[in-house]
Amino acid sequence: xxxIKADKLGVSVAKGPSLMTGAVPKNDWWDVPATFKPxxxxxxxKKEIIEYHTQKTFPSHPGLFGQPRDWDPETDxxxxxxxxxxxxxxGLKERLDKFRSLKIFMDxxxxxxxxxxxxxxxxxxxxxKNMPVLRAELLRSVYxxxxxxxxxxxxxxxxxxxxxxxxxxxWFMYYYQCTExxxxxxxxxxxxxxxxxxxxxxxxxHLVGVNINWIxxxxxxxxxxxxxxxxxxxxxxxxxxxxxxxxxEITGIRCNPTFNRKGAEVLFITPSADVFAEPGIYTAMxxxxxxxxxxxxxxxxxxxxxxxxxxxxxxxxxxxKLNGKMYAEAKRLGVKWILGGECGHMWRVLHQYMDTxxxxxxxxxxxxxxxxxxxxxxxASTKMVHISEFTADLIKHGKLKLDPKRNDHRIATYHxxxxxxxxxxxxxxxxxVLKNVCNNxxxxxxxxxxxxxxxxxxGTGLNTDEIMELRMRAGLPRANAVKYxxxxxxxxxxxxxxxxxxATLTSLNNYWNPDVEVCGVSELVGNALVMEGEKERETGLRxxxxxxxxx
Amino acid sequence: MLLAELLIDRKGEILDxxxxxxxxxxxxxxxxxxxxxxxxxxxxxGYAVKSSLWxxxxxxxxxxxxxxxxxxxxxxVRIRAVQTFNPSEAxxxxxxxxxxxxxxxxxxNVADLEGWHAFEEKADILAYTMFDLYVAxxxxxxxxxxxxxxxxxxxxxxxxxxxKLMDEMAPKAELKTINx
Numbered sequence: 001x002x003x004i005k006a007d008k009l010g011v012s013v014a015k016g017p018s019l020m021t022g023a024v025p026k027n028d029w030w031d032v033p034a035t036f037k038p039x040x041x042x043x044x045x046k047k048e049i050i051e052y053h054t055q056k057t058f059p060s061h062p063g064l065f066g067q068p069r070d071w072d073p074e075t076d077x078x079x080x081x082x083x084x085x086x087x088x089x090x091g092l093k094e095r096l097d098k099f100r101s102l103k104i105f106m107d108x109x110x111x112x113x114x115x116x117x118x119x120x121x122x123x124x125x126x127x128x129k130n131m132p133v134l135r136a137e138l139l140r141s142v143y144x145x146x147x148x149x150x151x152x153x154x155x156x157x158x159x160x161x162x163x164x165x166x167x168x169x170x171w172f173m174y175y176y177q178c179t180e181x182x183x184x185x186x187x188x189x190x191x192x193x194x195x196x197x198x199x200x201x202x203x204x205x206h207l208v209g210v211n212i213n214w215i216x217x218x219x220x221x222x223x224x225x226x227x228x229x230x231x232x233x234x235x236x237x238x239x240x241x242x243x244x245x246x247x248x249e250i251t252g253i254r255c256n257p258t259f260n261r262k263g264a265e266v267l268f269i270t271p272s273a274d275v276f277a278e279p280g281i282y283t284a285m286x287x288x289x290x291x292x293x294x295x296x297x298x299x300x301x302x303x304x305x306x307x308x309x310x311x312x313x314x315x316x317x318x319x320x321k322l323n324g325k326m327y328a329e330a331k332r333l334g335v336k337w338i339l340g341g342e343c344g345h346m347w348r349v350l351h352q353y354m355d356t357x358x359x360x361x362x363x364x365x366x367x368x369x370x371x372x373x374x375x376x377x378x379x380a381s382t383k384m385v386h387i388s389e390f391t392a393d394l395i396k397h398g399k400l401k402l403d404p405k406r407n408d409h410r411i412a413t414y415h416x417x418x419x420x421x422x423x424x425x426x427x428x429x430x431x432x433v434l435k436n437v438c439n440n441x442x443x444x445x446x447x448x449x450x451x452x453x454x455x456x457x458x459g460t461g462l463n464t465d466e467i468m469e470l471r472m473r474a475g476l477p478r479a480n481a482v483k484y485x486x487x488x489x490x491x492x493x494x495x496x497x498x499x500x501x502x503a504t505l506t507s508l509n510n511y512w513n514p515d516v517e518v519c520g521v522s523e524l525v526g527n528a529l530v531m532e533g534e535k536e537r538e539t540g541l542r543x544x545x546x547x548x549x550x551x
Numbered sequence: 552m553l554l555a556e557l558l559i560d561r562k563g564e565i566l567d568x569x570x571x572x573x574x575x576x577x578x579x580x581x582x583x584x585x586x587x588x589x590x591x592x593x594x595x596x597g598y599a600v601k602s603s604l605w606x607x608x609x610x611x612x613x614x615x616x617x618x619x620x621x622x623x624x625x626x627x628v629r630i631r632a633v634q635t636f637n638p639s640e641a642x643x644x645x646x647x648x649x650x651x652x653x654x655x656x657x658x659x660n661v662a663d664l665e666g667w668h669a670f671e672e673k674a675d676i677l678a679y680t681m682f683d684l685y686v687a688x689x690x691x692x693x694x695x696x697x698x699x700x701x702x703x704x705x706x707x708x709x710x711x712x713x714x715k716l717m718d719e720m721a722p723k724a725e726l727k728t729i730n731x
Contacts, residue, residue, distance in 0.1 A: 029580075040635075117584050123595060125634065126581020278702055445592045468696045472633040480595040483626070506702070510695040512629065 029128050033166055034173035036073040042176060042464050044071055045216035050209065053216065057223045061317060063087075065216075066209025073172065076165075084208040085163045089146055091207045092139075095200055096147065102200055105192045106143045109136065115184035115194065120455050121177050124473035129174050132184035132194040138170050139201050172210050175201035177470065179462060180313070181418040181455035198460075203315040211314075215461035219310040222322055226305040227272035233259075233302035239275045240300065243285050250543070252535035255288045257300055260333065264299035265370060267330050270341025270387075271308045271499030274520070280502050282541045283342055283520030289529050290391065290522065294371050294399060298339065304329035307343035308499060312353075313461040320357040323349050327361050330383075337367035338384040342520045344459065344498035348423035350382050372397040386420065388497055391525060392429040395436045401530040406537060407438035408547035410493040412524065413485050414443070415478065415505065416453035417498030427451075430497050430521050437528035442489040448481035458504035471504065472511050479512035486513055494518045552659060554652075554666030558612045561655055566608055568651045570601050573644055576636070596630055603627035604644065611673045620680055628681055632688035642685045645678035 050068035058064050066087075071078045081087065096103050111133055117123065121130035128134055137159075144151035145160030154160070161167065180195035188194070205211065218228035225232055231239070237259050244255045258264065270287065274280040291298055304326045311319030330338050340346060364383035367376040374393045376385045394400050414434055420426040427450050434441050448454050457475025485491040494505055494516050505518045527540045538549045558565065574585045574597060585597035606623035610616045631641040652670065655661075 117588065117593065122581070122584075123593075126577035126585060126596065127635075128578055128580035131580070447590065448592050465696045465699050468692060468699075469633045472692065472695075473630075476595050476630060476633075477592070480599075481592055484592070503699075503702075507695050507699045510698055511633075511691055514691075 029134060030161075032129075034169040036169070036173070038074075039467065039469050041073050041173070042212040042214055042462065042467050044073060045211045045213040049213065049216045049220050050211070052220045053223075057220065057321070058317060063207065064315065064317060065206050065211065069209060071209070073169075078165075078168075078210065080165075080168075080208050080210075084168075087207050088163055088168075088204050089142075091204045092143065092200075093147070095203065096143075099196075099200070101193065101196060105136070105194075105197055106140055106147075108190050109133065109140070109192055110190070112189065114187045114189060115192075118184045118187050119178075120181070120183070120457055120477045121179075121474045124457070124476040125177075129170070130177055132178075132188075135174050135178060136192070136194055136197045138167065138174060139197055139204075142167060168205075168208075168210065171201050171205055175205065176212060176462065177474070179418070179455045179457065179459035179474070181459060182422045183418070183452065183455065186422065186451050199312070199315075202313065206315055212461065212464075214464035215310050215313045218308075218461075219314055219318055219322070222306050222308075222310060222325075226301075226303040226325065227275075228306055228308055228310065229272045229276050231272060231276065231305065233305075236272070236275060236300075236302045236305050240284070240288075243275075243281055243288060246543075247285050247288060247541075250539055250541060251289070251531055251537060253289070253292065253531045253533065255292045257288060257291070258298075259300050259302055261299035262333050263335075264297055264333065265336050266296060266298040267304070267326075267333055267335040267338045268298050268300055268341065269304050269307050269326055269338060269346075271343045271346070272306045273308075273499040273503060274341060275305070277503065279506065279517070279519055279523070279542070280499050282523040282526070283499075283502065284522075285541045286520065286522030286524070286526030287341060287387065289526040289531065290400075293401075293529050293531055294394065297370065299333065299335070301329045301333065307341055307346040309346050309349045310461060312345045312349050316353075316357070319349055319353065323354055324358045327358055327364075330361070331363055336365045337379075338364070339367075339387060339390060340384050341387050342497040342499065342502075342522060344417045344419040344500050346419075347386065347426070348419040350384055351424040355381055369393055371399050386424070386426055386429070386497075388420075388426060388429040388433055388521060391522070392432045395433060400525075402437055402525075402528045403530050404437050404439050404528050406527045406540070406546055407524050408440065409540070409544070410438055410519075410524065411440040411442065411489060411491045412438050412493040412495050413441070413482065413489075413491045414449070414521075415456070415482075415494055415496040415501060416449050417496050417501050418453060418455050418459065420497050421453050422451060426497070430495075433521055433525060434495060437524045440489075442485050442491055444481040444485050448477065454478040454481065456498075456501045456504040456508060458508075459500055463500055463504050468507070472508065475504070475508040476512070478505075479508050482509065482513050482516055486516055492516055493524075495521050495524060497521055552661050552663075554656065554661055554663040554670055555612075557655060557659055557661050558652070558670070561659070562608065562613075565651055565655055566605055568654075569608075569644075569648050570604050572647050572651065573600050573604065576640060576643070599627045599630055607677065611677065612670075617673060617676050620677065621684065624677075624681060624684055628684040629688045629691075632685050633692060638685060642678070642681040644681060645674045648677070649674050 047068045047070050050065050053065050067081050069079045115132040119130055119132050141159055141161045142163050145162055150158040151160030175198050178198040180198050182195045184194045221228050221230035248254045274284040309319055309322045311322040360381040361383045366380045367385045372393055379385050454477040458471045482494055502518055509516045523541055539545055574582050577585055588594035588597055591598035603623050607620050610619045
């Protein structure tokens with residue numbers, strides 16, 4: 001065996017690339033190629049899923065998802081269609097004509113750098129291409145090269161570069177290292193919505209069949225059965241009834257929800273994860289108890305059985321279709337208005353895009369709480385009210401009998417889920433609810449909450465286990481603030497109002513803060529609600545002993 | 552001058568250089584920001600590196616309490632264990648410190664072999680501890696991934712239709728009952 005000299009060994013161990021992680025780039029961003037390795041990219045969509053979308057979801061839009069095929073990001077041949085560069089450039093032209101916002105965002109950035117250090121991906125990685133300004137530059141450079149006079153004449157000197165396979169790889173790498181959380185947009189003096197640049201980047205990638213399975217398969221499930229999980233009506237109903245069994249065991253109260261009931265006053269829609277996956281199911285138990293408590297005339301739908309809209313992470317057409325399903329069902333059932341559960345991106349689509357896609361929902365009535373008489377004029381166009389707004393209004397009017405001591409085993413903090421916080425301004429209502437249903441509540445530091453909230457790091461369909469390392473570093477700024485309140489106030493419960501958060505923050509805490517659990521705000525409401533005729537509660541909704549009942 | 556005295560007298564400069572060199576392991580633009588921003592929530596990486604290294608240095612070379620270093624190092628190593636470093640680069644701090652102290656010895660003409668042995672022993676404790684913490688972090692990462700898979704999160708993509716699964720499970724359960 002050859003004897004390796006110590007200095008050589010040092011160099012080879014410290015600098016050589018590793019199969020596990022790879023090396024840190026040290027060149028200018030322009031010259032650093034995107035390299036795909038196990039763990040740094042999400043798996044591409046299965047061929048049959050793209051076939052499904054092509055044939056079933058959008059038979060009238062051929063080419064929206066490129067040619068269904070198998071491909072491997074780690075190779076240098078992605079089986080792209082002939083003339084794929086032209087497809088991308090034509091797609092960009094079409095979108096520049098269609099969306100004035102995109103044209104403005106491409107032109108008006110002055111590279112002031114205000115956004116640069118606001119992205120959780122940048123803060124967790126130090127990778128300059130995760131600065132929002134640079135992530136936008138990946139697309140902007142192509143725009144300059146082909147759509148501006150300066151770029152056409154001067155090319156690279158004017159910051160332009162042609163659409164090449166290397167650029168395409170960068171797009172796939174970095175438009176899937178953005179969770180469209182819009183924290184950077186809060187700090188942009190021009191109001192550039194960087195999330196929309198990512199959205200367009202992903203739309204363009206779809207045109208040549210570059211995509212990820214964790215988005216495309218739930219979207220296919222949602223198109224087929226109405227929800228991401230692919231639950232058929234009987235399973236959806238059975239699952240909710242299982243939750244009713246658990247509620248009965250804990251409280252002695254039997255909830256009797258109805259399904260697909262025509263003529264109900266309210267249609268309730270929430271993410272399917274609340275019906276099927278922990279810890280969302282405890283949030284769903286909270287909803288069920290709340291509605292029973294106030295005697296709400298409402299129905300679940302086994303077709304509009306999903307609030308989440310993976311179309312937001314795909315393209316405009318998908319977003320419109322998945323949003324439209326909720327309103328089609330509201331029309332079919334003849335309800336007056338829609339009550340929405342603790343979901344993230346459903347609310348962004350609703351508040352910021354729906355009116356020009358499917359809205360306004362004129363066939364519904366402006367939501368009015370049948371219990372308090374409050375008219376929710378803020379939802380005059382969408383006709384859909386957030387469960388936290390609805391609950392806060394009930395508490396404000398003294399309509400709920402609450403015993404916050406039942407949450408004394410919880411020391412809670414609140415994570416402002418990006419979309420409800422930044423896309424609909426839902427900042428005070430969940431806090432008002434929390435302060436009324438639990439005695440121990442502590443805020444995380446000011447620059448990590450409200451409009452400045454840090455993303456969970458795994459939104460926009462990045463909640464897939466093959467990129468766990470990437471998710472952990474993207475979620476670091478959020479976890480870091482949770483760690484602070486855990487150490488300072490012994491916080492043991494991270495509450496939020498988003499189903500993706502409930503799943504992703506659970507993993508994030510498993511790694512960074514293993515003592516902190518995750519819940520929806522409505523779970524804590526359910527714990528605190530004093531139901532008429534209930535038995536003495538010994539446990540919370542997840543069968544955990546209440547304070548003083550541990551023995 | 553003895554090395555132990557140098558480590559106390561020039562503590563600030565040694566630590567500044569140590570922190571600077573550790574943060575230089577990040578890409579240039581990231582590294583510049585990690586070095587500059589002071590707010591611990593706006594800059595979790597820079598803050599963790601700086602606070603960990605200062606605390607560890609005090610425990611090893613001022614207070615002589617090496618048993619306390621685990622708690623100080625935990626967050627920094629946990630961060631580096633999920634970043635795109637080679638494992639050796641992720642936990643290279645002890646070796647970087649040796650290099651930094653060697654430079655100061657040269658500059659100040661400190662030739663104290665016994666002192667160097669005592670220093671190196673402590674630097675080695677640092678290296679071993681970081682290696683243990685790194686491996687523990689990687690194991691925690693894999694456990695997190697396993698826990699997520701077990702939680703059913705992947706059911707949206709990898710399990711086929713849950714309704715069909717439940718149907719398939721139901722007859723099997725009945726069959727088992729009959730056999731018993």
